[in-house]
Amino acid sequence: MTVRILVVDDSPFMRKSLQKMLEEAPDLKVVATARDGIDALEKLEEHKPDLVTLDIEMPRMDGLTCLRKIMATHPLPVLMVSSLTQEGAQATLDALSLGALDFIPKESSFATMSIMQIQQDLQEKVRRLAASPRFHPRPPAEPPAVRPARPAVPSVPISAVPIPAGTALPASPTAELLVIGSSTGGPKALQDILPALPADLPVPCLIVQHMPSTFTRPFADRLDGLCQVHVKEAEQGEPLKAGTVYIAPGGIHMLYGARGPKGCVELTPEPVSSLHRPSVDVLFQSVADHYRGQVLATILTGMGADGAKGMEQLKRKGAHTLAESEESCVVYGMPRAAVERGCVDLVAPLPDIAGHLRRHFRL
Missing domain, CATH: 3.40.50.2300 (Response regulator)
Incomplete structure (x- = not known):
């Protein structure tokens, strides 16, 4: 077409x-x-x-x-x-x-x-x-036609993407770190989610949003003015604090560092071969490698597959995982890639995501 x-x-x-x-x-x-x-x-x-x-x-x-x-x-x-x-x-x-x-x-x-x-x-x-689902929503599914009963036949396995059937994130153990990845459509999605979180969010939050370097500080400042939590552009070596959201600077990777009571921000140009810088996969992989507590990882709207591999690694370490559903995504790329890897606990539309986070953290 x-x-x-x-x-x-x-x-x-x-x-x-x-x-x-x-x-x-x-x-x-x-x-x-x-x-x-x-x-x-x-x-x-x-x-x-x-x-x-x-x-x-x-x-x-x-x-x-x-x-x-x-x-x-x-x-x-x-x-x-x-x-x-x-x-x-x-x-x-x-x-x-x-x-x-x-x-x-x-x-x-x-x-x-x-x-x-x-x-x-x-x-x-x-x-x-x-082709964005935002402007081309899927039509509601038609009820199946009533057919005459016929003898049962053995089922034939089919190839399909398993959509998680849960209605809530696991409540226990409660996460001690929140990590989020997003791309196309992410600025508006984050602007919907973060203001719904209270100032007493009991964990730090690390976010990679694909964005040029001149955009990330104004974006963080804008979110900070809208939110009860403190939102800032991340800085090299700063200690992570509960109730603070750290936005990865454009043009450089943000990693989790294990120094300090809750860890710290590490900024590095490596790997230079990464398709995106900052990369969601690079952040998630660093958390999987170095964080020893419970993690809640979320992937929002975006083109491509960045974050899916890292989320799979986090899931293998026992993380709770959440992905935005196709119906609310601007582009259903990154969440779909994670779902296809079978590493997502819950798929939810954007309007429900803040509520899932609040319930998980008992806010």
């Missing part, structure tokens, strides 16, 4: 570049381009695209104003095109809160950089977001 795209940007160069990058894939088609938000809303009515790429800084009507109007009148997947400056980070986080699903970087040096550096990522994000 061909994905129909509207490209919105005030720069003729960017419009042409994005169109070229997208249309080099046979299943992606730019049906129209727009120079600002007003032009975009008119093109939406005319062309009915499956997805919009949306610049933030534009004349007449900026991207955030346009995004609000899209979500109010034509809700559909939106991918922001964002600068990697501090100002761009703040505006992009605003856009994700307003309903945009993800973003791609708009480098100030884009005119001189290799287009191929972001083309593959752009194409894959457009494909995944256009």
Whole structure:
């Protein structure tokens, strides 16, 4: 199926570049381009695209104003095109809160950089977001048809992904460390979950969210202003404290270190071969290797499979495990990969996850 795209940007160069990058894939088609938000809303009515790429800084009507109007009148997947400056980070986080699903970087040096550096990522994000369960929920299952009884026959094993049937996380032993991994759609998911946790959360929480280095501190600061728990960008060597959430800095791995009463943060560029930096797998594996208490590991919405291998290792060490369900994921990639490995205790939609955490910690 061909994905129909509207490209919105005030720069003729960017419009042409994005169109070229997208249309080099046979299943992606730019049906129209727009120079600002007003032009975009008119093109939406005319062309009915499956997805919009949306610049933030534009004349007449900026991207955030346009995004609000899209979500109010034509809700559909939106991918922001964002600068990697501090100002761009703040505006992009605003856009994700307003309903945009993800973003791609708009480098100030884009005119001189290799287009191929972001083309593959752009194409894959457009494909995944256009099919997001957020905008394409599964229809309710039809009741099975009544058929005449017939003689029983031996059952034939079938290959299927076993979905955990539990309705709650194990209550005992209570976890002493909470670790969370997320990617596409994660900023909004974390913004829904963390404010529901009380200030007396009895454990530290380590979070890897795939995000550029200029975004993680503003993201942590924004969450800190919304939450009762303290949220901060993690720093090398700092001791872990109950009631504090540590966001991994972009561009470097965060590991669990065994020093101190509750452990500490370790930041390292290794392994440099990792597809993501920070990586959920790298964090989870370090916890599996070095933490001696009970762990509760959670994987939220995201593309790819980062975190599934690490969660499997944690499960082998006895960790409690939780994954976001397909119905609420922006992209059901990372949680699905964990479920397929058979290492998830409970699969739950996003609105229920904070409640499961509160019950487990008896809050």
